[in-house]
Amino acid sequence: MANIVIVEDDIFLREELQNILQKEGYSVVSISSFDTPIEDILAAKPGLILLDLNLPSISGFQICRTLKMKGIGPILILTARNQIRDELHALELGADDFLTKPCHPKRLIARVQKLQQLYAKMPMFLNWGNFQLDLKRNELYIAHNSLSLSENEGAIMKLLIQHAPAVVEKEQLFHELWGSSEFVDENILQVNMTRLRKTLDKVGMSHHIKTVRGIGYQLIGSESP
Amino acid sequence: MANIVIVEDDIFLREELQNILQKEGYSVVSISSFDTPIEDILAAKPGLILLDLNLPSISGFQICRTLKMKGIGPILILTARNQIRDELHALELGADDFLTKPCHPKRLIARVQKLQQLYAKMPMFLNWGNFQLDLKRNELYIAHNSLSLSENEGAIMKLLIQHAPAVVEKEQLFHELWGSSEFVDENILQVNMTRLRKTLDKVGMSHHIKTVRGIGYQLIGSESP
DNA sequence: TCAAACCTTACGTCAACTGTAAGAGTAATT
DNA sequence: AATTACTCTTACAGTTGACGTAAGGTTTGA
Incomplete structure (x- = not known):
């Protein structure tokens, strides 16, 4: 207990x-x-x-x-x-x-x-800015929209929100999703990022995920660049 | 407010x-x-x-x-x-x-x-006796256990709990799950009941669903027969 | 310009869910 | 006991979504 x-x-x-x-x-x-x-x-x-x-x-x-x-x-x-x-x-x-x-x-x-x-x-919620993630259901609420994320998408989003607005290193994403970065093609992370972005695009929010070349990814606020 | x-x-x-x-x-x-x-x-x-x-x-x-x-x-x-x-x-x-x-x-x-x-x-819950159903997630709580139900299992369980301890007519189950009882093999309901019972058996609770011959099904309390 | 870093798309696998089919089991009635 | 209607169970196949792999294209920055 x-x-x-x-x-x-x-x-x-x-x-x-x-x-x-x-x-x-x-x-x-x-x-x-x-x-x-x-x-x-x-x-x-x-x-x-x-x-x-x-x-x-x-x-x-x-x-x-x-x-x-x-x-x-x-x-x-x-x-x-x-x-x-x-x-x-x-x-x-x-x-x-x-x-x-x-x-x-x-x-x-x-x-x-x-x-x-x-x-x-x-439900366990994780909040940052307009983003609210239901950790149990992998349901993402943005403003007045909501999206159903897959396991992987949810896991990535969780890390991004937890660290926002800081950069999440690729290493950490690998560690969280696949246990370690050994023996895993780096490409798999890129593919999953693409998928997450495509999902976010359903509500026009994919630009909130920013690539930080050589380091990792980062969730950015609504003050667009 | x-x-x-x-x-x-x-x-x-x-x-x-x-x-x-x-x-x-x-x-x-x-x-x-x-x-x-x-x-x-x-x-x-x-x-x-x-x-x-x-x-x-x-x-x-x-x-x-x-x-x-x-x-x-x-x-x-x-x-x-x-x-x-x-x-x-x-x-x-x-x-x-x-x-x-x-x-x-x-x-x-x-x-x-x-x-x-x-x-x-x-979340939205539906209660009867030891049964508690999370309608959004199709998660069923029984005593201290919990089970993940599929769409169909959740829909059946919802009707059973809503009407408990009364009998739910087969007609109504057909109507709720498949729109009507026309053009649907009666067997499909039996199969889904079997599946629900098998799921409930993971926590030894399948005997709580009772068949009422010719009418339908019914959720019964913990006062076993 | 060029190479490293990153993105995208297509493809195959896998597991979960579902409906169909066929046959076995069960209960009520004669 | 035999019959019959009703119910249960199991196996099979189609569908879907999630995932990883592979291959090739694009972007970035020195």
Whole structure:
């Protein structure tokens, strides 16, 4: 079952939470050092994040915002601060639920389950400018149009969007699509780029992919050259 | 902006809620007669339902369950009953959030907004019992498993779930899948039913489709024969 | 101008989905 | 038990879309 990452500085409470969740069958990772919490959270591959607001070095709000910008979630805030403005602020930053301590274990479990069910069924979107890519369906939304991409087209588009507006190196495209650049004809990438461009042309958007000679490809914004 | 439907029997509270939401720019419909609440809610084309639990004729739980089975939502429970078991029960029935009265207006608004944002991105689901069908992707969720269905399998499953636990007539399946039953070999339906059953068998669920000799097919619950 | 880098098109393979055909199995009725 | 209508299963073939390969053309920049 997916990792639940606990971000809580009170040792006693942390272990209690860990017990509750583990009894329920979840695998739990606790963040105990708060020097680089965001990196630590990402490293744990969180399936859900249980986040306190009062933390030593960095605020829970800050963590929440940073994670949400990367599309990480779900995030459940669990805090002793029961001010309504904290709740509003957290929800505004993208937190998915907000519970106050003390919290009944069963309520916690129920909310955790709810969020996990929700996220399992939610589409995963990747955004940049006018481009929005549904990663599960390889459906690309541009302005008010939408396109169905093939596997390969989706994978390329994913990299382009993730790095936009920077250049994606050919090496990286090879690595992502074919495992490595060894034993693969360089031409195959060109063919797939042509195909992607042809697909984008259905909505007149192929010029958004720019070739960077000798390096790779790049997604460019709507401010045309 | 989308309709919010208030289901609350206390007149005073109802009008207060209505004021709060309307000030925020929502269009609101209140259910004031509780003879046929479910029909009334459906008729109002709800974009979100604000549901009390203690109601005159029928319980909020019952309404919640019925609506969720039809894939209607989001549903926000707002009740004076602050027992944890009510919350657990409501969430189990598919409620999307649970707030207790008295509730700070800003909290209510924040939660309402959150749910609406969420649902805007959500796929369209069709529910019955353990079965949940993602209509856009033809992805079928059963308990904790999921299956990818083909076009035809998805179309059949859609009809079965929509009518469950009633029998779906062969005529209707023909009509939906092939336009009419004219000029189509009856066998084609049988073949597709076999294929759907084989797919369901991957998670041991094929026995949930029952043949009704001479009439059609039917989805049956987990209370095995 | 010329060579490296890039683009395009055509072709063959493969897998998934679908409908057809033929025969086997099953249940209700006599 | 035999009959008959209804249903199930399996195998086969056509279609489609995605993909990689190959071959030749085009562009770019020194």
